[in-house]
Amino acid sequence: MSEYSTALSEAADRITVALDALLPRADGPEKRLISAMRYAALGPGKRMRPFLLIECGRLVGADERALLRAACAVECVHAYSLVHDDLPSMDNDDLRRGRPTVHKAYDEATAILAGDALQTQAFAILADPETHPDAALRCELVSRLAQAAGARGMAGGQMIDMAIEAGEEREIGVITRCQRMKTGALIAFCAEAGAVLARADKETRTALEGFAHDLGLCYQIVDDLLDVEGDETLTGKRTRKDAGQGKATFVTILGVDGARDRARHLAAQAKEHLVNYGEDAKLLIQTVDYVLDRQS
Amino acid sequence: MSEYSTALSEAADRITVALDALLPRADGPEKRLISAMRYAALGPGKRMRPFLLIECGRLVGADERALLRAACAVECVHAYSLVHDDLPSMDNDDLRRGRPTVHKAYDEATAILAGDALQTQAFAILADPETHPDAALRCELVSRLAQAAGARGMAGGQMIDMAIEAGEEREIGVITRCQRMKTGALIAFCAEAGAVLARADKETRTALEGFAHDLGLCYQIVDDLLDVEGDETLTGKRTRKDAGQGKATFVTILGVDGARDRARHLAAQAKEHLVNYGEDAKLLIQTVDYVLDRQS
Numbered sequence: 011m012s013e014y015s016t017a018l019s020e021a022a023d024r025i026t027v028a029l030d031a032l033l034p035r036a037d038g039p040e041k042r043l044i045s046a047m048r049y050a051a052l053g054p055g056k057r058m059r060p061f062l063l064i065e066c067g068r069l070v071g072a073d074e075r076a077l078l079r080a081a082c083a084v085e086c087v088h089a090y091s092l093v094h095d096d097l098p099s100m101d102n103d104d105l106r107r108g109r110p111t112v113h114k115a116y117d118e119a120t121a122i123l124a125g126d127a128l129q130t131q132a133f134a135i136l137a138d139p140e141t142h143p144d145a146a147l148r149c150e151l152v153s154r155l156a157q158a159a160g161a162r163g164m165a166g167g168q169m170i171d172m173a174i175e176a177g178e179e180r181e182i183g184v185i186t187r188c189q190r191m192k193t194g195a196l197i198a199f200c201a202e203a204g205a206v207l208a209r210a211d212k213e214t215r216t217a218l219e220g221f222a223h224d225l226g227l228c229y230q231i232v233d234d235l236l237d238v239e240g241d242e243t244l245t246g247k248r249t250r251k252d253a254g255q256g257k258a259t260f261v262t263i264l265g266v267d268g269a270r271d272r273a274r275h276l277a278a279q280a281k282e283h284l285v286n287y288g289e290d291a292k293l294l295i296q297t298v299d300y301v302l303d304r305q306s
Numbered sequence: 307m308s309e310y311s312t313a314l315s316e317a318a319d320r321i322t323v324a325l326d327a328l329l330p331r332a333d334g335p336e337k338r339l340i341s342a343m344r345y346a347a348l349g350p351g352k353r354m355r356p357f358l359l360i361e362c363g364r365l366v367g368a369d370e371r372a373l374l375r376a377a378c379a380v381e382c383v384h385a386y387s388l389v390h391d392d393l394p395s396m397d398n399d400d401l402r403r404g405r406p407t408v409h410k411a412y413d414e415a416t417a418i419l420a421g422d423a424l425q426t427q428a429f430a431i432l433a434d435p436e437t438h439p440d441a442a443l444r445c446e447l448v449s450r451l452a453q454a455a456g457a458r459g460m461a462g463g464q465m466i467d468m469a470i471e472a473g474e475e476r477e478i479g480v481i482t483r484c485q486r487m488k489t490g491a492l493i494a495f496c497a498e499a500g501a502v503l504a505r506a507d508k509e510t511r512t513a514l515e516g517f518a519h520d521l522g523l524c525y526q527i528v529d530d531l532l533d534v535e536g537d538e539t540l541t542g543k544r545t546r547k548d549a550g551q552g553k554a555t556f557v558t559i560l561g562v563d564g565a566r567d568r569a570r571h572l573a574a575q576a577k578e579h580l581v582n583y584g585e586d587a588k589l590l591i592q593t594v595d596y597v598l599d600r601q602s
Contacts, residue, residue, distance in 0.1 A: 038458075038462075039484070040487070042469070044462075094422060117395070122393065123390075126421070127461040129425055129426065130461065134449060134456060136448075137433075137445045137446075137448035137449040138449060145441040146441040152429055152432075152448055159426045160427060161330050169338060173338070187334075
């Protein structure tokens with residue numbers, strides 16, 4: 011493994027351990043729900059968003075403990091969104107990260123409730139005084155996470171995505187808006203959270219948010235490329251489903267080469283936002299390359 | 307209408323107007339989602355929980371504006387829970403408050419997302435500085451609402467409820483725990499929120515929480531009684547579904563008379579918690595009678 015892969019995988023382990031401690035124990039007559047929440051949140055995963063949150067926060071000097079807790083909150087929201095997106099009435103996926111999805115391993119009702127309770131858990135973690143002694147910062151994190159996850163963020167993006175899937179929306183403007191909301195908003199939150207916790211100045215926030223914005227869109231275009239070119243045994247999920255559904259994506263609109271060019275351009279742009287940080291931003295710069303070149 | 311019904315219905319209107327202003331406008335390519343959120347949250351309803359929150363808070367001197375916003379947050383969580391509980395894989399209800407449920411009026415995927423985004427909206431409202439200038443109070447509300455809604459609260463209660471429905475749980479202890487979590491926790495939050503916003507002392511909090519606890523359980527027992535004895539045209543939802551499913555409820559365990567006795571006992575006990583407030587608690591006392599005698 012490269013030095014970077016080692017850093018990423020060590021961070022993923024640290025996040026999983028912290029998340030394990032923050033989720034309730036699977037006991038009492040409600041244990042089936044909690045077991046499904048833990049299955050969804052603690053299973054294999056790159057933990058890309060929490061990693062990003064922690065590294066952005068470190069870059070600008072935020073408290074380590076606060077970053078780790080905020081990182082766990084963002085992973086709870088990400089996990090909740092995957093559980094609900096996989097449901098039969100949504101993307102209807104049986105496989106996620108190489109394992110049965112929650113509604114397959116448990117059942118549909120349990121999956122809906124587990125997603126619901128994971129979202130709740132995220133806000134519980136952020137609002138807890140253990141996250142940071144300053145309540146104003148905690149409230150700002152809650153507000154920003156709610157913006158990133160809500161009707162004008164992740165949930166709204168998933169709604170648009172379904173309209174695109176149904177062939178009702180085919181404009182590149184709508185597809186870009188969809189991705190900015192569906193995946194970009196939560197990735198941008200990761201950068202914002204680090205800046206909030208470090209009480210960073212306007213200029214720093216703008217740089218981190220620009221970085222996250224470009225990285226988020228790059229991530230999504232690579233996702234679309236992987237759906238076309240990816241190997242199911244590597245991605246751990248069903249591929250070629252977009253084409254099967256006749257869905258408009260960055261790849262169907264820009265072509266494979268055009269989409270790859272766009273992703274490269276965004277990756278370069280993302281790195282430029284961090285140019286003032288020099289060597290300190292090394293891990294984040296490597297994250298951009300990792301996102302661009304990933305096979306899964 | 308009685309003086310009390312007038313007070314309740316005026317309060318319901320005031321809450322609906324405030325909620326309308328706090329929910330996003332149904333525009334943009336995500337408008338289907340927002341329209342479903344608004345359908346779920348702004349439709350007919352008694353607004354019992356927000357009414358309770360506002361009246362408990364008034365009793366102990368909390369700020370009116372803060373109470374109205376917290377009341378809207380609690381109604382968002384309540385509306386989200388109804389949307390998800392009505393889904394085909396959960397209670398599979400087609401009718402709610404006399405109208406098609408969200409997955410019938412829209413579709414299942416939209417209903418799941420609308421519930422998700424309503425939950426998010428609740429936390430967004432509470433964390434906003436507009437709710438109260440003191441961030442510590444806002445954070446405490448977020449924490450308490452998350453506790454009331456999460457795996458050890460409403461969501462966990464719904465999980466247990468499904469186990470009871472499947473005949474896997476039949477003990478009165480489990481049924482009581484289920485109801486304390488499923489409906490009691492959110493009702494208790496309403497009382498707590500008023501106390502938090504008024505920075506009330508321990509004794510006041512205990513009285514209000516005891517009141518809410520007893521009222522919540524009373525409410526649920528009356529719900530079970532209405533399922534057996536209620537008139538579908540009055541309740542606005544399908545009745546006799548518990549018996550049809552062979553589900554253990556307070557009524558199947560205690561019998562109709564036993565359940566009614568238990569509800570009366572809880573109602574009397576709820577009132578006793580407010581005895582020190584005299585005439586000031588008149589509306590809350592009337593709420594207890596209303597809950598006990600309601601036909602819908």
